[in-house]
Amino acid sequence: MSVLLAVALSAFAMTLIVGVRYLIASAGFALATRIRHPGLYAGLDRQMRKEILWSLASAAIYGIPAGIIAWGWQNRGWTRIYSDAADWPLWYLPLSVFLYLFAHDSWFYWTHRWMHRPRPFRIAHAVHHASRPPTAWAAMSFHPIEALTGAVVIPSLVLLIPIHVGALALVLTIMTVMGVTNHMGWEIFPRFLHGGRLGAWLITASHHQRHHADYRCNYGLYFRFWDRLCGTDRGLGSFDLAPRGRGGAAVRDAGGRGGAGNA
Ligand SMILES: [Zn+2]
Ligand SMILES: [Zn+2]
Numbered sequence: 365m366s367v368l369l370a371v372a373l374s375a376f377a378m379t380l381i382v383g384v385r386y387l388i389a390s391a392g393f394a395l396a397t398r399i400r401h402p403g404l405y406a407g408l409d410r411q412m413r414k415e416i417l418w419s420l421a422s423a424a425i426y427g428i429p430a431g432i433i434a435w436g437w438q439n440r441g442w443t444r445i446y447s448d449a450a451d452w453p454l455w456y457l458p459l460s461v462f463l464y465l466f467a468h469d470s471w472f473y474w475t476h477r478w479m480h481r482p483r484p485f486r487i488a489h490a491v492h493h494a495s496r497p498p499t500a501w502a503a504m505s506f507h508p509i510e511a512l513t514g515a516v517v518i519p520s521l522v523l524l525i526p527i528h529v530g531a532l533a534l535v536l537t538i539m540t541v542m543g544v545t546n547h548m549g550w551e552i553f554p555r556f557l558h559g560g561r562l563g564a565w566l567i568t569a570s571h572h573q574r575h576h577a578d579y580r581c582n583y584g585l586y587f588r589f590w591d592r593l594c595g596t597d598r599g600l601g602s603f604d605l606a607p608r609g610r611g612g613a614a615v616r617d618a619g620g621r622g623g624a625g626n627a
Contacts, residue, residue, distance in 0.1 A: 374435035379427030385540060386419055386504055393500040393544045396552070401605050404549055405499050412501045418491055419504035422511035426504070433519040444526040452526060460527045464535045465586050467525070468517050472585040475513045477596070480580060484509075498547035498576050503540075542586060546572040550603050558600065565589065574601030 397404055405412065436442030446452065452460075479489035488507035495502040506514065518539075522532070545552050551569050558568040567584050575582040581598035584591045591597035 370439070371432055371435050375428045375431030378431030378434060379424045382427040382430065383420055383423035386423055389540050389544045390416075390419070390501045390503055393548055393552075397500055397548055397550065401550055404605065408499055411495060412499055415495055415499060415501040415505040418506060419501065421508060422504040422506050422514075425508055425511040426515045429515050429519045433522060437522070443522040444524065445522050445529055445532060446526060447529045449528055449530075452528070456526075457528055457531050460525065461531050461534055461538075463525055464518075464521055464527060464532075465538065466589075467521055468535075468539070469584060469586045470590065471517055472514070473583050473590040476583045476585075479510060479513075480583070493576065493579065495547065496576065497549055497573070500544050500548045502547040503543035538586075542567075545569055547576075549573070550605060563600075565592075570600040570602070573603060574598060577601050 394405070433443060437445055449457070476489075479485060485493075488509040491507040492502070492505055492510060495505055498505075504511070518532075518536070521527075527535070546567065546569050548569055551558060553568045555563075557563055557566055558570045565588050567582075567586055567588055571582055571584070571588065578598060578601075581596050582591055582601075583596055588597055
């Protein structure tokens, strides 16, 4: 088989994997929403259809570079992914997960802030903010330009930072679960993860909901580090969990933690 065909097949397979992973994760959490908060997505059918279409387009944009790199990993030893846990000390496993999440978070924070400038917002990021309020289907609802900024992250990191294949699977799982739950419209995590001392540094739905409500704040992905450092953290939003009427707002400003300041 020619190399080109093999690479194309790998890119196609990865697109399928990313697309199916999205559908399963979002469907699962949408179902959980239906059980826990029936009616929360009432009247949002049109929006959710669009979220699914944009997300499936994003799956291809994510899948192609990931598939190319996966081929290079298997056939050419391109990456720094290792599969023998003894290759690096055990303490490096959690550190590598943190390094990946922190690098992704940093990239996301700055590209996200850039995308809130008027031109990139109008051209690209408005697609993501058309979800008002977001739902479990909005996890990958991005304009292709924005999807591209996200798609290069993990394929670049595996070329640079050593990671065990299992730790990489954990990073991808965290990425998927947080992407979906941050947009779900309610908080699934226990209070100490978003309300307590740990919550002052971690991003869950309560934090990202406020980004979708107020726009020019709370730009982070996993951690509040950059938001707090740059004065863009406006604290947590809150959820109106009463079943929605058509066009009703599902987000209320709860005041949250202090820290005003625009980007
Ligand atoms: Zn969002
Ligand atoms: Zn935004």
